[in-house]
Each structure stands twice: as C-alpha cells, then as structure tokens.
Amino acid sequence: MLTVLPGPGTAPLAVLAAAPDPLTVDLALAGLTVGSAAALSGIGLVVCHRATGVLNIAQGAQAMAVAYLLRDLVVVRHWPMWPAVALCLLVVAPALGVLLDVLVYRPLQRRGAGPAETMVAGLGVFVLLIGAAVLLWGAAPLAGAPSPFGGAPIRLPGRHGLRPDTVAQLVAILVLGLAVAATTRWTGFGLRLRAVVDDRRLAALSGVDADRVSAAGWAFGTFTAGLVGIALAPYLLLDPYGLPLLVMETMAVAVAARLRSIPVAVATGLGLGIAQAELTRLRPAGQLLPLVEAVQSNLFVVALLATALLAGPRITGEERTVSAPLAVRPLGVGIGSGGRDGAGDGGRGRLAGTVCLVLLLLPFGFRGNDLRSALLVPALALVLLSVVVVTGYGGQISLGQAGYAGLGSLGTALLMSGRVPGLPALPAGPALLLAVLATAPLGLLTGWPAIRRRGLALALVTFAVGTAMSRFVFEQPYATTGLLLERPSFLSGDRAFYLAELLLLGAGLLAVRALHRGRLGRALTAMRDHEPGAVAAGVDVPGLKLFAFVVGAALAALGGGLTGLAGRAFDAASFDPVRGLLWFAAVVVVGADSALGAVLAAALLIGLDAGTVAGVSAVAIGVLATAIGRLPGGLAALPTSRRPGGAGGPASAAPLPPGRLSPAGLRARAAITARLARERQP
Amino acid sequence: MPPAAALLSVRVRYGPLEALHGIDLAFPAGAVTVLLGRNGAGRTSALNALAGVVRLSGGRVLWQGRDVSGLSVHQRVRRGLALVPAERGVFGSLTVAENLELARSGRGREEVLELFPELAPLLTRRAGELSGGQQQLVAIGGALAARPTLLLLDEPERGLAPAVAARLHAHLLAGAAAGRTVVVAAQGLPRTLAGAAAVYVLHRGGVAFAGEPGEAAALADLAAFSDLTGAGGSAGRTGARAAG
Numbered sequence: 001m002l003t004v005l006p007g008p009g010t011a012p013l014a015v016l017a018a019a020p021d022p023l024t025v026d027l028a029l030a031g032l033t034v035g036s037a038a039a040l041s042g043i044g045l046v047v048c049h050r051a052t053g054v055l056n057i058a059q060g061a062q063a064m065a066v067a068y069l070l071r072d073l074v075v076v077r078h079w080p081m082w083p084a085v086a087l088c089l090l091v092v093a094p095a096l097g098v099l100l101d102v103l104v105y106r107p108l109q110r111r112g113a114g115p116a117e118t119m120v121a122g123l124g125v126f127v128l129l130i131g132a133a134v135l136l137w138g139a140a141p142l143a144g145a146p147s148p149f150g151g152a153p154i155r156l157p158g159r160h161g162l163r164p165d166t167v168a169q170l171v172a173i174l175v176l177g178l179a180v181a182a183t184t185r186w187t188g189f190g191l192r193l194r195a196v197v198d199d200r201r202l203a204a205l206s207g208v209d210a211d212r213v214s215a216a217g218w219a220f221g222t223f224t225a226g227l228v229g230i231a232l233a234p235y236l237l238l239d240p241y242g243l244p245l246l247v248m249e250t251m252a253v254a255v256a257a258r259l260r261s262i263p264v265a266v267a268t269g270l271g272l273g274i275a276q277a278e279l280t281r282l283r284p285a286g287q288l289l290p291l292v293e294a295v296q297s298n299l300f301v302v303a304l305l306a307t308a309l310l311a312g313p314r315i316t317g318e319e320r321t322v323s324a325p326l327a328v329r330p331l332g333v334g335i336g337s338g339g340r341d342g343a344g345d346g347g348r349g350r351l352a353g354t355v356c357l358v359l360l361l362l363p364f365g366f367r368g369n370d371l372r373s374a375l376l377v378p379a380l381a382l383v384l385l386s387v388v389v390v391t392g393y394g395g396q397i398s399l400g401q402a403g404y405a406g407l408g409s410l411g412t413a414l415l416m417s418g419r420v421p422g423l424p425a426l427p428a429g430p431a432l433l434l435a436v437l438a439t440a441p442l443g444l445l446t447g448w449p450a451i452r453r454r455g456l457a458l459a460l461v462t463f464a465v466g467t468a469m470s471r472f473v474f475e476q477p478y479a480t481t482g483l484l485l486e487r488p489s490f491l492s493g494d495r496a497f498y499l500a501e502l503l504l505l506g507a508g509l510l511a512v513r514a515l516h517r518g519r520l521g522r523a524l525t526a527m528r529d530h531e532p533g534a535v536a537a538g539v540d541v542p543g544l545k546l547f548a549f550v551v552g553a554a555l556a557a558l559g560g561g562l563t564g565l566a567g568r569a570f571d572a573a574s575f576d577p578v579r580g581l582l583w584f585a586a587v588v589v590v591g592a593d594s595a596l597g598a599v600l601a602a603a604l605l606i607g608l609d610a611g612t613v614a615g616v617s618a619v620a621i622g623v624l625a626t627a628i629g630r631l632p633g634g635l636a637a638l639p640t641s642r643r644p645g646g647a648g649g650p651a652s653a654a655p656l657p658p659g660r661l662s663p664a665g666l667r668a669r670a671a672i673t674a675r676l677a678r679e680r681q682p
Numbered sequence: 683m684p685p686a687a688a689l690l691s692v693r694v695r696y697g698p699l700e701a702l703h704g705i706d707l708a709f710p711a712g713a714v715t716v717l718l719g720r721n722g723a724g725r726t727s728a729l730n731a732l733a734g735v736v737r738l739s740g741g742r743v744l745w746q747g748r749d750v751s752g753l754s755v756h757q758r759v760r761r762g763l764a765l766v767p768a769e770r771g772v773f774g775s776l777t778v779a780e781n782l783e784l785a786r787s788g789r790g791r792e793e794v795l796e797l798f799p800e801l802a803p804l805l806t807r808r809a810g811e812l813s814g815g816q817q818q819l820v821a822i823g824g825a826l827a828a829r830p831t832l833l834l835l836d837e838p839e840r841g842l843a844p845a846v847a848a849r850l851h852a853h854l855l856a857g858a859a860a861g862r863t864v865v866v867a868a869q870g871l872p873r874t875l876a877g878a879a880a881v882y883v884l885h886r887g888g889v890a891f892a893g894e895p896g897e898a899a900a901l902a903d904l905a906a907f908s909d910l911t912g913a914g915g916s917a918g919r920t921g922a923r924a925a926g
Binding site: 191192194195197198199201202203204205206207208209210 | 733735754755756759760764765767770771772773774775776780783784785824828
C-alpha cells in the first residue's frame, strides 16, 4: 500500500495526479541539478564515442580529477574562481584528453585492437587517475568543493527557487547540444568527423587526418567530463571513489541513447534526475520503505542495469567483429598457466610457481599488522582467480566479480549470525561452504546476459549487476548492522588462519588447473578465441558460458568469505564496484589466462599498498593497463612478445612452441615429412 | 618519360606473410601504367605501398622527387594522391554529394557529373543504399573530384557496365595526356586501355614482366606465361601446368 506522507505544504497523492502542486515543481527543479549533470555526461560520452569509436569509461575519473584540481586551486591555493575554472575546463581537461588519446588510445587504434582491449585501457586510465588522486589528495572525503555560481537561488514566479548553477548547466546543455548538432551537420569538420566514424581507413584516403579528429573527440569528452565533475562536486563530499562511480552510473543516459542520439541522452538524463527527486515523495509503509529509498537514491544504477539489458547484444549496432575480446597469447606462454607442456614453458612455469610459493610462504615470518595485511592476499587471489576463469579462459568480460565476492562474505556473515530464516547460527566452516554454494548459482545473473552479448555490452551489464549488488544488498542497513563474523577457535591465530587460507587457495588453483585441461579446457579456449568457430565445432557455447560464470561466482564467493573472516567483519567498502574494476584491470595486465598470475597480482595489489601508501597499487596497475596497447597479452606474455623475430615489430610471427602430438598426429607428421623428402628428390 | 613515382626494393608483409619481396616499379609521369597479375600477386599491395596505406617493412617510395616513405596517407593525399580501393570505397552513411565533397572540398564535382551523369539524380541518396556499380562510380568520382596528380585505381571496372568502363578508360587516358600520372591495377589488360604507356605483370610478390601493352598482349597469348596474368583460357592453364 503506497501512501504519501504529508510533507511541508503537500497534497495527497490523488491531488498530485490532477494538478502540479508547488512541491512537485520544487522537486522537479531540484532534480534538474542531477539530471542536467547526467545529461551533460551523456553528451560527452555520445560525442566522444561518435568521434573516436570508444566509450570513455574513464569519464568519471576525469570528472573527479578536474573537480579535485578546481578545489585545490580555489580552496587551498586561493585562486580567484573564474580563472581557476577557465584553467581547469579550457586548458587542463582538453589537454588531458589529447594526452590520453596520444599515449593510450592511438596505439590501440593502430593495432586494430577490439573493444574489450580498448575498454581495459580505459579502465587503466580510470584506476590511474583514481590512484593519482589518492596519492595527491588522500582517500579521505573532502568537503567544500567550490561552486562557480554558488549564491542565493534565483526566485521564480510562484515562490519556486532555482539554483544558479543548475541554470548554468541547462544553458551549457543547450549550447553544447546545438553546437555539436550544427558542427556535425553544416561544417567541413563535421563532414570529416562523420567520414572518420564511418570508415577510418577510407577517411585517411580522402585526405582526412583521422588522428586529429580523434584527438578533438577526446578533448571534447574530457572537457564535458570536467564540466560534470565541477557541476556535481559541490553537492557531495569529494572522495576519489564516490564521484567517479556516480558519473559512471550516468552512463545509463548514454546507453539509453545507444551512444548516438544527443536529444535522447539529454531527455533521459533530465527525466531520470526529475524522477529521482519525485521518488522522495513515495513513502510506502513497512518493509518496502528501505527498498524504495534504495531505488530512489540509486535510480541511475537501476537505469544502467535496465538500459544495458534492454540495449541487447549490440549497443551501437557497430560491433561486427567476432575476434577474441583480449589479445591472449597462443597456448603455452602464460606464466605456468596450468597444464601447458611446451618445452620452454615448463621451466618458466616452474620458476613462476616457485616465486609464487616463496611470496606466499614469506608471511609466516611476519607478525602483527604485516601478517594481518598478508591474510588478505590468498583471499584476494581467489577472487582474481575467478576473473581468470571467466575472462582469461572463457573470454567473457566480467566487471562484476566484486559483487560475488561481497555476496560470499555477506552470506557467511548472515549464516554465522543466524539471520537466515530457518537456519540456526552456523559455525564458520559450514557457513562459508554454504555461502559459496548459495552464491555459485547466482553466477547465472551475469552468465545469462553473457549468452548473447560480447565486448562492451557484456562489460556494461556485468558492471551494472555488480553495482546493483553493492547498492541494493551490501549497503542496506540489515547488512551493515549487527553481523557476527568470527573465525573458528582453532584458527583464531593469524598464522593458523593464513595456513588454512593457503590450503583453500591451493585447492582453488588445482580446480582451475583441472578446468584448463582436456576436453573442457579446449572447449573454453575455442569459445574464447572464436565463438562461431566453437559453435561450429560442436561446443555447447551457452552452457559453457553459464558454467564459467558459475565457477567464477563460486571462486569469488570463497575469496570474499575469506576476506570477511580475515578481517572478522563484513565491510561493504571492500567489495565496491570500483574495486572490481581495479581487480579486473590487474588480472588483465598480469596476463588474463595465467592462474599463477592472479596470485602474483593479488600479492602485488596488497603488498604495494601495505608496503607504501594506499593508492600506489592502483597507479601501478593503471600505468600497466594504459600500456596495454603496447603490451598485448599482459606481463605474462612479455617473455615471448619481446623475442627477437623477423622485421615488422609486434605483427611478426613468433614461432609456435613445439606441441605434444597425439599418436595420430605423430603418424600424420611422419607422413608429411616423408612426402616432402620424396618431392625434394629429383 | 621521367618517372613521377617509384617503388624501390619495397617489401610489404602482413604478419608472417610477405606480400611484396623487394620490388622495383617506376610509374612514368603523364601516362597510364597498368599493373597486371593474378589474385594474390601483389597488385593491391603495390598500390597500398604507394599510397601509404600499409607500412613498408623495407624499401622506399619516391614521389615528386623525394622520399615519401615517412608520410602518412592523409599527408600524401593532401599532396595530390588519390587511391580508389577495390572494395569498400564509399562512406555508406554519407550522401553521394557528401562523398564527393569530402575529397578536398569537391572542386572537381562538376567535371565528375559531366563524366558520370548517372550520379546526378543520386546526389541526395546515402551511398550505402546504392548498388555495387553505383557505389563504384561514387568512389571513382570522389577520387577524380579531388583532381589528383597521382591517381591510383584498384580494379576500377568492377561492377561497371562495359560502356561506362570504356568511358572511364578514355577519361583516364585523356587525363594522363594532360599531365596526370595514373596507375590502374587489373586482372587482364582491357582493350580500351591499350593506350597505356607501361605494363607490369606481378607474380607472387615480384615483377615478372615489364614492357609496353603490345608486348604484354603477346605475352598473354603464350601458353607458358598465361599463368602469370590469368588472361589465358582453361586450355592454356592446363598446358602451363603440364609444362611445369
């Protein structure tokens, strides 16, 4: 039963429908603030995508960086407002965009990289900027972001007020929208832009400098990102994670516009903003209230999930390629990536295995805080292993693994606290096991959409699912209060618990290794490298995708449960979607199809932050991910990709390692050799 | 006739495959040169090397009296080069008028419409909606509208009616007489291009023959060499295989 609580000067719901009352108008005007920021973000994403063919996934981080810079200039360095705004928006933001284009995206464009690799590079930019912000300004939220227009609201007839910066944003939308439309339609640059979007190669043949068009697109994209950041920052506490995520959620606007139509993006943005404000009036009684409140404050997440699901397999209708989403090196080059028997590879695999083992055994010599940080390494390694299974082996992009880790942790906590109806409070072991078993089938949440989606569309859906889990499950009051998470008494010592974690990690590695061998391993590899080919070869691709996501969810849940037990608490912030992005980028740069690489990545992520300052690991991963254009296959592929070969750089053929042949293969090879020898004789 | 452009020991490789094995080709100024060869012989790679579409793994490209190997495609295009690729030569989402306009502000649009009056009623249509032959006309028209000094065409007759192809060939020869350097890649030497100045036959990434059109026609008649141009009939090809 929905009722409307009488607020100051409100009318009941029935009257509401009949005529707009003052509160409705006031709420709509308030909603315009967020709505217009979302619309601006949509314009930036659409224009940038049209000019460059890339979804600017790092837009939120760019917005955050510009907002931080403006606050630093105005509040800390006491610059006057307008010169600071001009410097941020007209100089720094476009320069940042051009820099990103030249350093990050152009090498990818030259190499003809697919949308997935471009997205990993974008994630690299994202985590790099966040890490840089943490290093420069700290992770603590800062108040007092300056608002360029500030001041008293403008009085409208009927005693309504409108913030001056909202007016400025609406003007900006109008000006930018009209300018973009006029430019693309009536100017030579617009014609060249459309030519580049249509066919980059042919545009160059028509004398168009495609690189310059891309650079202009990136400059514009970053400029609008900065505009969004400056517009939103005054309404929140500025912290390195919150603002980027908020802006990322407004991607819903661009996805609704299918990354093409600016009017649709503007309408969706404004509509969602107003709807969000109006939803505050809905106050259902009883248990529905928290849910409605969650929907209200996370309407953009709901919209992102809905638009990403509704947009179907092709968001823009442009992705025609069936190539593998990631440049994974041919078999036998990952760091000991399980079950490879190539001659030179075995040695390197053993070496990597030894390094991992030493790294994992080192913490037994630690004590106190060091040991407590080390407890997180095997747990995180298991979560990263889930990315290896889903993305590295199965070729499916999943940005939502942090959600499954969180579910594992939360599930363990709920079961141990006896909060699950019908079940008594369980001890830690059974609770963890049950949580893993219960989370595994939830892998279908991302596995099901993956059946028809690839690349960018899948990335958006999995990210939306992960974000929705974080917002609607982890951050709700029932999850954050009164949960008990305690290790069993014989594992209460940190060293004993670490040993138990290592055993579980070992079991996980063995399970993953088994996945990568034999018929199943070949089917997964076939699916990753060429989906239609795998279908043609008789692989049950939909079933295999679901299987990969279920296994990934189970591994992530195990890792998440261990994270919770290690810290003796459920911490929603540990499973933030932005962390999931960082983890995904870390696995890809270390080498997505390398199981031991996941262990190394976990040690790197935890060790760098514990040993130095928080944020260093994000910067390191970001730097590596932005270099993905020059580093196909990640660090694990480095030894082979740098092998001196014929002329021509990365395209030159690395000789394939001698594989072990089946008896039939040996017979075939003998026959070929004999035939060649016969032909050479005169 | 001095060469207007030349490839010097040019090598082109696509991944592990080398498509051109260090070939030398000279294209005389103010004349039509025809590149013959079977599929995979390296004709398209030679044109792409000249235009800068592919990176050279060895050798140099000379044009306008200087080494242009370091110039990108659009820089060469701005210096007066135009390449009509064999496939995907039009911007499908742009109108025909915009396709013509894109080539250096479309100064030569009227000339193009004079040569191909078929295009006049199609100007407002999107190029992607046209038939293959019409798209080919748009692609050629776009290149001609730029008034290039070095015009490269990869199998321009594809999809064109014989009469239109003959009209195009006459226009190419007339353009060459007026000082334009033209290079045409083709499977076989068209009769209407007999006025070309030079003919190269490429075979497996090398130059198998260089000479005048008359000589090339005689070459095509020899059973043993018909394999090079693909111009001979099936009987000739069988003969060549028997001889080899």
